[in-house]
Amino acid sequence: MSSSQSAPILSLSKVRKSFPGKEVLKSIDLQIAAGELVALVGNNGQGKTTLMKLVLGLLAPDEGKILIHGEAATSSRTTEQKALFGYLPETTAFYPNLTGQETLRYLSSLKQGAPSRIDEVFAIVGLEDAKQYRVKTYSKGMKQRLGLAQALLGNPKLLLLDEPTNGLDPSGIHEFYQILSRLKTEGVAILMSSHLLAEIESRADALALLKGGVISAHGSIDELIGTAELPSIIRFQKGQKFNLKTLDQILKQHTVEKKYIEHSETFVLTCQPTNKQALLLALLSTDGLINKLIVNDPGLEQLFLQLNSGLEIT
Amino acid sequence: MSTFNILFSIARKEFIDHLRNGWIIAVGMAFAIFSLLITFVGFGFTGAVGIGQEQSTLFSLINLVIYLVPLLGLLLSYDGIAGEHERGTLDLLKSYPFNTPLLLYGKWLGLFMVLATTLIVGLTAPAAVSIYSGHTLQAWTLLLITSVWLGAVFISIAILFSVLILDRGKLIAIAIGVWLLFVVLFDLSVIGILVSTEGDVPMNLVNLLFYLNPTALYRLLSIDLMMDEAMIQQLGLMGQIPPTPTLIAAITAWTIIPTTIAGWCIRTSEK
Structure with missing residues (x-):
């Protein structure tokens, strides 16, 4: 691995975020390197989605520093920084009257990506046969695949996936992690939140546990289990x-x-x-x-x- | 170049979405039926007060536009941004590599195209009947342009509220409230003031009040552009209508200002 590959794609230092009446994140330190899959876990309401929104620039931190590819991020992301992201929100309904293909064509034009990439991502997520159907006819799992497909448009360097396997069937989950594994080998860094611990266990390179507004445990799962003397x-x-x-x-x-x-x-x-x-x-x-x-x-x-x-x- | 591509992509998507959900056909047909009824019936002005049939029909259609087009603009656009929020696509699009206000301007353009198509569908039949009866195309063209423009004002207002309040339930109530305010209550209030003061209000003040209501501005502009002197005389507006460029500037301001504020709001909401 070259030094540029090992440099963190994302680095958060002492990031704090509060909302009226609630301090959600007190001091977050986290780094993700190229080709690394970090699983963000924690109970509901611990700030997993807030953390992702801070990285994306949808929310501004009260304090702390966020570096994207070594470059300090201001309160709003530049278009160059945004071009590095692929984001899959927790729930996305998309546009029921558009077909899957029209949806990706539309989103690809907004990402200013190459149109040839659309068929590529359809193949990656296994939705080739359904791309001509309107999104309103899609099952929950198909919508989730479409969500992943849009996140892959434009060749992102950092994927932020908020509970991405919700609604996927077991074979869909298996294929999903195969896709992530391939992306990792291409140097894509992945930050993924999930409640499905069994899924993450053998697949994530590192675990970050959000508790009480801080990352209370961070490291490889084997290391953490060893240290915890369970x-x-x-x-x-x-x-x-x-x-x-x-x-x-x-x-x-x-x-x-x-x-x-x-x-x-x-x-x-x-x-x-x-x-x-x-x-x-x-x-x-x-x-x-x-x-x-x-x-x-x-x-x-x-x-x-x-x-x-x-x-x-x- | 890419800014325009993004703008037109958003507008195109908005147009296709409304074309497929049947909005354009359903509302356009309803508008066509109302317009045709007015065209055929002529609203009873004809003959009785000595005004030409085309003039009276157009005047009736201007009133129909005042009642319906603001409502169409508001109902079409009230959930423009809030709808994206509810679908979960607003945050997604905000994370995309383009300036977020473009989303709003692209939506505005798309909704404008939807409304324009709807009004073309709605006004084509009565215009055809009128032109077949020997009347001019010019007045109908002006009616279409000013009507679409009035709709554009209300699209701007609805989009501003849609950025400020991301709740469809509240927004539908606000849309109806805005319509009632500008279409019904405002005129009633002005009449109330005139009656209660027995007309002892400076005309300049009354004219100034009209600038606070885009439908009043539309009415004055349409009368100014489409009605002949006899009709204007009959309406008691001779010498009372502000200059055409002033009216155009005022309606332009009503179109641009809400959209600009909405653009500023959506940009600052990223913080």
Whole structure:
């Protein structure tokens, strides 16, 4: 990666934004490099959409600095800066009486993009067969694809996607992330808000958690999970030679608490990552003690719940 | 060059949208029926007061325009910007690489084209009947131009409110309020003042009041351009109509000022 590619496309420093009676963002620091997908997560009302609008220049920050491609952004974006953006708002109904093709032709002319790009983006989002139909006949998922298509017009360098997979079916979601993956390899930086943690987990390069007006956690998901020292959940059933005394002895040695779920005859153990390997070894090496072992390592959902509200799931 | 491309793209989209939703055909046909009725019936002025048939028909049509065209302009445009806001496309378009006031000017142009087409549809049939009966094309052309212009004033007013208040429910109420104010209440208020003072009001003040109402300006301009001396005499307006350039300048101001304020508002709303 060259130095220009690794320089952040977007950089926010101590950005603050308040509305009458509410300080939504207190101090936001965030950087996104070319080819990076950053997932912006947080509960409703934490300011994810506000943050995107600040980047786009639809709102002006009260304080702080926003740099786009290293250039300081004033309260309004220049047309050159706007040309770097591709934006997909949370909900967009478009124009029901226009066809998909007319819609993109219209929006492409406003982006001053090449008309040849229109067919290209239709192919990218898989709407080629529906481009002649009026938008009022589109399903929610098709409208979402059309929204993504318009965001891709004009070859943007920074995509801002506000809950982009809302309304997409599972295959649509899969295709959507394939598109994002391709764009990343082309050096497009992506800031995407989402509540669908399972989707993000294996796809985002970094996570930024918005909580209380600040980015309370930022980094790669693996790093954050590692730092948070989230417990692994181990489930098993009694083996043929099960002995409660032996089990209690092992658990005592590894300072692990057990919980027994009677109706499924399942034991549930919660252990720290540092203990996990030794505990599993001890359980498995005792002949016939356990059966049907399932190990759940901590995931993004656990991380989110812990970081966001201090809750733990078992 | 690209500024004009953007402007015409927005105007074209607006026109196609209204053509497809049936607005132009439905309203144009309704206007045509009213106009034809007036043309055929002649409103009872004919003969009784000694004024020519074409003059009386045109005068009746001017009154029809005063009632209907401001309402058409307002209903056509009241959600111009608020509609984009509700669809979620306003923020999207504001993020696009063009100056946001162009969105507003392009919309204005598109809505103007819609209204002009509607009025052409509405006035073609009565004009054809009149011209077939041996009357001139000139008066009808002037009626069309001034009517479209009156509509343009109300498109400007509606777009200004649409930028200021992004709520369609409130905007429809405001549109009807604006129509009532300029078309009904204003004239009634002026008559009220004249009656209550038994006409003891300086004529200059009354003339000045007319500049506050674009429909009053339209009425004076239309009479000035289309009516002959006998009709103007009959209407009691001989020597009372301000000079034509003054009326044109005043209506131009009513068209430009609201749109300019709207452009300024949409630019500052980005902050």
